[in-house]
Amino acid sequence: MINGYCEEKYIPLKKIFEDYFLKQEEIGASFAIYKEGKPLIDLWSGLKNKNDKKWEENTIVNVFSATKGIYEIVTSILIDQNILDLEKSVSYYWEAFKQSNKREITLKHILSHQSGLYRFKEKITQEDLLDWNKIITILENQEPDHPCGKKTYYHAKTHGFLIGEIIKKTTKKSLGELVSELLSKKLGLDFFIGTPKNQLSNIAFLYEEKTETKISAEFNAFNNPEHEINFYNKQKWQTAEVPSMNGHGNARSIAKIYDIFVNDLLLEKNILLSKATIKKCLTEGTSRIDESLMMPIRWSQVGLILRGGWLFGKNKESFGHNGWGGSLGFADPMLGIGVSYATNKINPTMVSDQRIINLLKKFYEIY
Secondary structure: OOEEEEOHHHHHHHHHHHHHHHOOOOOEEEEEEEEOOEEEEEEEEEEEEOOOEEOOOOOEEEOOOHHHHHHHHHHHHHHHOOOOOOOOEHHHHOHHHHOOOOOOOEHHHHHOOOOOOOOOOOOOOHHHHOOHHHHHHHHHHOOOOOOOOOOEOOOOOOHHHHHHHHHHHHHOOOHHHHHHHHHHHHHOOOEEEOOOHHHHHHEOOOEEOOOOOOOOOOOOOOOOOOOOHHHHOOHHHHHOOOOOOOEEEOHHHHHHHHHHHHHHHHOOOOOOOOHHHHHHHOOEOOOEEEOOOOEEEEEEOOOOEEOOHHHHOOOOOOEEEEOOEOOEEEEEOOOOEEEEEEEOEEEOOOOOOHHHHHHHHHHHHHO
């Protein structure tokens, strides 16, 4: 049974969503499209875990790198408040960062994946990711892999630590605290980096259909540490702050954030920030092949993906961020909408997830 709200004309999308469960292509998921604060679609269904616990309205799930889009919106708010400046060197905010050849790296270089600190050069365990100070010390001492601004490598796991430490130095608050203060509490949403204890029972269990992948021997952006689904289902992971990859939320909350953000741009509502700052943050960085992902990715100056193909619908002006496994969030400024999909059935491949693409193709056909 599919729960939630769906405008009459979008019933064909509800049917597609329902088919995922009937055909066992999905275990538990939520899907939402919001426009100017109102739902066009806000659906959820399936199981929170295979012991028959149903996915409920307030069920949240680890959305992996879709988290990046949320904290990049928080970073944009801090830029709007003149707390951060894209052009300033990171060491202006974080003195110890300048050692090991990193004096020239700016905030913009890190946000748009051009800093050269896209991986950990020493062996890291999952447990290490939970030790903020240990990771920060490693990154302070690490030399970049290339001169800043010269190449683009997606910072899969380092990104949130780097941005989070800059924010901690300037605001005395963690990224998780600011997400809570500036987005979740302010807007009444369920999205957390570092999930509070009282929300743990709402978290959906993650399931992965393992595919055999050839792991590169050389440490890269993705394999150090390797993904480990059992670890991500543990409470110590869920309550920690690993901002690149452990935000927990649902489609309604993510879609609402993008909806408000894009309408601050279009309608100048100033709920979160000013139109001028959003335009600056959405300005495209240097366009080149991303050598972590081995494909051309158009990164904005704050690290939002611009024009993500059908993953972000059919309008090339769309922007957002997807995550490992199939969850994502984006905004379409041509329609003034925020869209999100959140799932606990992990698609382990790096290819575009068909679950959201099928829904989006039907949505744009109808809209």
